[in-house]
Amino acid sequence: MSTNNVWTHKGTFLLAAVGSAVGLGNLWRFPYLAGENGGGAFLLVYALTIFAVGIPILIAETMLGRNSRRSPIMGMRFLTRTHRTSRAWESIGWLGAASAFIILSFYSVIAGWAIHYTGQMIAGTLSAADAEGVAASFDALLASPALLTLYHSLFIGSSALVVGLGVHRGIENGLRILMPALFAILMVVLAYAATIGDLAAAADFLFTFDIASLSLEGWLAAMGQSFFTLSLGMGAIMAYGAYMSGAASLTTTAFTIAFIDTAVALIAGLAIFALVFGAGLDPSEGPGLMFVTLPLAFAEMPGGTLLGAIFFLLVLGAALSSAISLIEPVAAYLVERFDLNRPQAVSAMVIASWALGLLTVFSFNRWALDSPFHALFGRSAFGLLELATNIAMPLGGLLISLFAGWALTHGEVMKEMRTGETWFRVWRLLVHFVAPAAVAFVFLRSLPQVQGYGIPAIGALVIVGTFAAGRSFLAERNAS
Ligand code: TRP
Numbered sequence: 001m002s003t004n005n006v007w008t009h010k011g012t013f014l015l016a017a018v019g020s021a022v023g024l025g026n027l028w029r030f031p032y033l034a035g036e037n038g039g040g041a042f043l044l045v046y047a048l049t050i051f052a053v054g055i056p057i058l059i060a061e062t063m064l065g066r067n068s069r070r071s072p073i074m075g076m077r078f079l080t081r082t083h084r085t086s087r088a089w090e091s092i093g094w095l096g097a098a099s100a101f102i103i104l105s106f107y108s109v110i111a112g113w114a115i116h117y118t119g120q121m122i123a124g125t126l127s128a129a130d131a132e133g134v135a136a137s138f139d140a141l142l143a144s145p146a147l148l149t150l151y152h153s154l155f156i157g158s159s160a161l162v163v164g165l166g167v168h169r170g171i172e173n174g175l176r177i178l179m180p181a182l183f184a185i186l187m188v189v190l191a192y193a194a195t196i197g198d199l200a201a202a203a204d205f206l207f208t209f210d211i212a213s214l215s216l217e218g219w220l221a222a223m224g225q226s227f228f229t230l231s232l233g234m235g236a237i238m239a240y241g242a243y244m245s246g247a248a249s250l251t252t253t254a255f256t257i258a259f260i261d262t263a264v265a266l267i268a269g270l271a272i273f274a275l276v277f278g279a280g281l282d283p284s285e286g287p288g289l290m291f292v293t294l295p296l297a298f299a300e301m302p303g304g305t306l307l308g309a310i311f312f313l314l315v316l317g318a319a320l321s322s323a324i325s326l327i328e329p330v331a332a333y334l335v336e337r338f339d340l341n342r343p344q345a346v347s348a349m350v351i352a353s354w355a356l357g358l359l360t361v362f363s364f365n366r367w368a369l370d371s372p373f374h375a376l377f378g379r380s381a382f383g384l385l386e387l388a389t390n391i392a393m394p395l396g397g398l399l400i401s402l403f404a405g406w407a408l409t410h411g412e413v414m415k416e417m418r419t420g421e422t423w424f425r426v427w428r429l430l431v432h433f434v435a436p437a438a439v440a441f442v443f444l445r446s447l448p449q450v451q452g453y454g455i456p457a458i459g460a461l462v463i464v465g466t467f468a469a470g471r472s473f474l475a476e477r478n479a480s
Helices: 014-020 023-036 041-069 072-082 088-123 132-142 143-167 170-196 201-209 216-229 237-242 250-278 289-300 303-339 342-364 372-377 381-407 410-417 421-479
Strands: none
Touching: 014 170, 014 237, 014 250, 014 303, 023 088, 023 237, 023 250, 023 289, 023 303, 041 072, 041 170, 041 201, 041 237, 041 250, 041 303, 041 372, 041 381, 041 410, 041 421, 072 088, 072 237, 072 303, 072 381, 088 132, 088 143, 088 237, 088 289, 088 303, 088 342, 088 381, 088 410, 132 143, 132 289, 132 303, 143 303, 143 381, 170 289, 170 303, 201 250, 201 410, 216 421, 237 303, 250 303, 250 410, 289 303, 289 421, 303 410, 372 381, 381 421
């Protein structure tokens, strides 16, 4: 992809961005986080952030990519030069690379579970299982570090292969089939979940907004999820935006991405909670939610094993198209910066991320209840990595919106937006004030609960900031 400047079709950015956005975040993470955080209240904060913060930042991030036409880290450097602002903004690129690396590490482990379930469906192992049987089978999977590592390696290896070989054709053609198919089969699952499950209870759970029931950390989780699901705040969208045609509208594209992404999450959520309440399962089951409920539905559905196998394959496809967008920005940077070739850059990123992923593997068995991470941070390594992304992505988004809103020259922004004056004003208002204020508000609200981690996070930021500021100081001195 790095060799071509622009996607072959005007609509491909949209397709690639939807491919990045729609993934485990919608099918796996949204339902389980909503379940853990009380349903409706979580959904409310999530939806508000998507529309008031997510869409404006999505526009801003695409704009930065399209305006610089470079990979995120180099692109930020280019923009700080051409717009004559501080090089400290380059921290946006660094923060993004760090989050991509962390997210990929656990994303791949979870996607690995879908490999396991594809196999189970094809083998028909779960075709007669009841709720307990399905849950027991999931627990058995988690108890085996060897199996989890195998699937993790398979998934991350295939993603690396796709990115290493160049994703251009693969993404375009693959997604055109994959996304509609996923949508269609999700509707079938929803329809079936409504007949065997309790759709009314699911709708009640998701659409009863009792904001008081949301814990402080729930606020952070909801905001983190809205960034996670739109692939925001870490340069993935910027990297794709670099290849976006100058003729496509930023606004229409951003709204379309957000709409499709939210629709997929809601359908998945409704289907899963209908099954949860129908079978008397626990909505706050945690990361296993999707993997326990859906096999149960497939077990009872006529032709369920075939449908189940197709479904989990589509989940894998959606996860793969997201994983690609996690590898791409970091790999592109390594190529530009260290003069590596593409396979070397991809391998370096993926091997390191694979190793970090082992922490997540052990978080579900050996280190589930007790580990050095519990002793230090009061949660598992997986919990800690998730928390880090809940903080890093909104922070990246905040910096992106501040940069696009305050640091970019007005004329350049107008040129990219090419939109009516009114919407331009609204967008500017959103990125100038609303998005930064919202992110700051949620950070401050959740601070008491994440205190222990807030301090290391702030420490890391100070280090990155000092580093960036120091470099910009030196660069300016050398230039004069
Ligand atoms: N959005 C993806 C999902 O919902 C996850 C993802 C892919 C992502 N690329 C990203 C998240 C970049 C943040 C940044 O599954």
